[in-house]
Amino acid sequence: MIRNIIFVLCFSxxxxxxxxxxxxxxxxxxxxxxxxxxxYIGLKNGSELSIxxxxxxxxxxxxxxxxxxxxWQMAQxxxxxxxxxxxKWFQSPFGMETGDPNMFALISKQxxxxxMVSIYGELIGTRGTENKGxxxxxxxxxxxxxxxxxxxxxxxxxxxxxxxxxxxxxxxxKVGGEYFRQTAEHWSYLxxxxxxxxxxxxxxxxxxxxxxxxxxxxxxxxxxxxxKLIAGEYPFxxxxxxxxxxxxxxxx
Amino acid sequence: MKxxxxxxIFTFISLFLVSCEPIATEFDEVEDAVMYSxxxxxxxxxxxxxxxxxxxxxxxxxxxxxxxxGCGDKVIMTKSEVITGxxxxxxxxxxxxxxxxxxxEVDVQSKKTAYIDQAQWLLDNTDMNYGAYASMWQAQAxxxxxLGRVNTGxxxxxxxxxxxxxxxxxxxxxxxxxxxxxxYLRRNVLKALVDMPDKKFYAVxxxxxxxxxxxxxxxxxxxxxxxxxxxxxxxxNFIAGGDLNELPPNALKTDYCxxxxxxxxxxxxxxxxxxxxxxYFTPEITWLQPFYNSYTPAISLSEYGxxxxxxxTHSPDNNLQLDRKLDYLWTNTSWISGKTHQEATALSDHIxxxxxxxxx
Numbered sequence: 001m002i003r004n005i006i007f008v009l010c011f012s013x014x015x016x017x018x019x020x021x022x023x024x025x026x027x028x029x030x031x032x033x034x035x036x037x038x039x040y041i042g043l044k045n046g047s048e049l050s051i052x053x054x055x056x057x058x059x060x061x062x063x064x065x066x067x068x069x070x071x072w073q074m075a076q077x078x079x080x081x082x083x084x085x086x087x088k089w090f091q092s093p094f095g096m097e098t099g100d101p102n103m104f105a106l107i108s109k110q111x112x113x114x115x116m117v118s119i120y121g122e123l124i125g126t127r128g129t130e131n132k133g134x135x136x137x138x139x140x141x142x143x144x145x146x147x148x149x150x151x152x153x154x155x156x157x158x159x160x161x162x163x164x165x166x167x168x169x170x171x172x173x174k175v176g177g178e179y180f181r182q183t184a185e186h187w188s189y190l191x192x193x194x195x196x197x198x199x200x201x202x203x204x205x206x207x208x209x210x211x212x213x214x215x216x217x218x219x220x221x222x223x224x225x226x227x228k229l230i231a232g233e234y235p236f237x238x239x240x241x242x243x244x245x246x247x248x249x250x251x252x
Numbered sequence: 253m254k255x256x257x258x259x260x261i262f263t264f265i266s267l268f269l270v271s272c273e274p275i276a277t278e279f280d281e282v283e284d285a286v287m288y289s290x291x292x293x294x295x296x297x298x299x300x301x302x303x304x305x306x307x308x309x310x311x312x313x314x315x316x317x318x319x320x321x322g323c324g325d326k327v328i329m330t331k332s333e334v335i336t337g338x339x340x341x342x343x344x345x346x347x348x349x350x351x352x353x354x355x356x357e358v359d360v361q362s363k364k365t366a367y368i369d370q371a372q373w374l375l376d377n378t379d380m381n382y383g384a385y386a387s388m389w390q391a392q393a394x395x396x397x398x399l400g401r402v403n404t405g406x407x408x409x410x411x412x413x414x415x416x417x418x419x420x421x422x423x424x425x426x427x428x429x430x431x432x433x434x435x436y437l438r439r440n441v442l443k444a445l446v447d448m449p450d451k452k453f454y455a456v457x458x459x460x461x462x463x464x465x466x467x468x469x470x471x472x473x474x475x476x477x478x479x480x481x482x483x484x485x486x487x488x489n490f491i492a493g494g495d496l497n498e499l500p501p502n503a504l505k506t507d508y509c510x511x512x513x514x515x516x517x518x519x520x521x522x523x524x525x526x527x528x529x530x531x532y533f534t535p536e537i538t539w540l541q542p543f544y545n546s547y548t549p550a551i552s553l554s555e556y557g558x559x560x561x562x563x564x565t566h567s568p569d570n571n572l573q574l575d576r577k578l579d580y581l582w583t584n585t586s587w588i589s590g591k592t593h594q595e596a597t598a599l600s601d602h603i604x605x606x607x608x609x610x611x612x
Binding site: 090091102103104105106107108109110111152153155156157235236237 | 325326327328330361363366367392393395396397398399400401
């Protein structure tokens with residue numbers, strides 16, 4: 001019995017400190033950065049800040065605890081994003097004029113990118129423990145303020161299309177869930193699911209499922225690898241993609 | 253617990269390994285064409301003389317100032333612009349009423365042309381019944397200029413059923429780096445057996461390289477001719493054509509660098525940019541001679557030589573003054589007549605060539 005308690009405590013020490021999409025927050029003062037994930041900062045007032053590293057698309061989010069609902073731990077998340085500089089950069093990453101080989105441009109320069117801001121609000125519920133299995137469900141809505149971009153200028157690629165849809169349609173809805181479980185001292189896995197609804201868009205929905213295994217050396221370093229399965233509707237029709245997922249994260 | 257961990261790791265590694273989907277589509281040397289049929293099938297009897305048309309339709313955008321093939325700056329066309337262009341093409345096709353139609357630069361759900369499946373649209377808006385399509389450029393996304401998803405290629409439309417339709421790969425350009433080549437066009441020859449009642453024959457369609465600066469175009473011409481030679485070896489007859497991006501051997505003018513020059517360009521001033529890609533034909537002027545030696549053209553060399561400007565089929569961009577011949581029809585038997593349709597100059601940057609083919 002004592003051995004089991006120590007085992008569970010060890011698990012908690014290794015993984016509970018890492019940020020996640022659950023209602024749990026990272027400890028006050030803790031900071032995390034990942035290769036493909038935002039910067040997370042645990043704040044003293046019982047909330048968690050996340051900041052997008054892609055400075056041309058500034059994005060800041062705050063997650064705060066709410067009072068529990070039965071066995072469900074609850075949290076809320078608010079996010080503010082200013083995509084205009086990033087989307088302008090997508091038009092000409094290397095500064096070439098249209099008509100020349102404008103390498104890696106995802107949006108034609110014939111389109112004007114207006115000033116836009118989006119706000120996103122999400123409610124998160126989590127129950128269970130990491131060693132026995134932790135379930136999280138969440139739902140939120142994004143609203144874009146300001147002028148919309150022409151629907152001829154969409155970036156019709158998986159992951160990007162649903163995440164930018166609010167700037168073309170004005171609104172996007174996201175609901176999802178995650179199952180996380182720690183299976184050994186250093187190993188855990190997660191399976192998550194997200195559904196994007198894009199009312200008014202030419203592509204109206206996207207489903208995303210991610211599975212990943214995580215190796216946590218300590219609370220300071222972990223590696224994640226897995227897949228992301230995306231099935232969605234785009235302006236040209238429906239398509240599915242299976243993409244690799246990889247991240248290296250550091251915490252202190 | 254250890255077994256469970258190993259199983260989970262194995263599952264994720266397996267999924268990871270199979271998860272890389274290519275962005276640009278590569279093709280086998282020979283593969284089946286994509287088949288189409290009209291939403292309404294019309295009935296057509298067998299004929300003794302068959303009207304054939306070839307037309308590079310510039311993905312239905314008429315003379316709009318597209319950035320990729322002239323001096324324009326527009327990349328993405330609106331749906332209404334493309335539908336207007338397609339309606340113009342369909343109206344001309346209905347007037348000419350060809351039995352076999354060889355089309356080049358047909359877009360199938362490309363972002364630049366509002367994701368319209370032009371092969372299906374043309375079938376549903378003309379009297380043609382069946383289609384065979386071979387893509388020359390297919391990618392989930394072209395990561396340049398905001399082009400996005402691309403699928404453009406050659407299309408054979410027929411009043412009769414098409415069988416054994418094959419996409420035959422031509423060599424890739426030899427003058428490009430690996431990354432550019434991966435995302436670039438993959439030219440092909442499209443061959444299909446036309447199942448006309450009582451008489452079958454081959455229809456062959458191609459669109460050869462325009463901008464290669466090495467011997468790729470010569471390889472394409474040879475590859476196209478090899479396909480036709482093989483049909484003859486089979487004992488079958490063919491009608492063939494397309495946009496060969498090459499001048500007739502007796503063309504008087506062979507250098508269009510200055511005519512095609514955009515405002516920010518300068519040619520004939522020495523150095524690497526002496527000649528514009530796709531505008532300087534002087535070193536390759538004899539490359540089509542083997543076709544004239546072996547097959548019958550819809551417009552003979554003497555007819556072309558006597559009335560050269562009457563048989564020009566192309567002018568770039570929004571220039572309505574046709575100035576060169578790039579589009580051809582060929583057969584291993586004989587044509588009754590051939591016509592260059594210069595009245596259609598505003599409908600694309602190429603104009604159609606038609607000819608009446610006498611069945612043997």
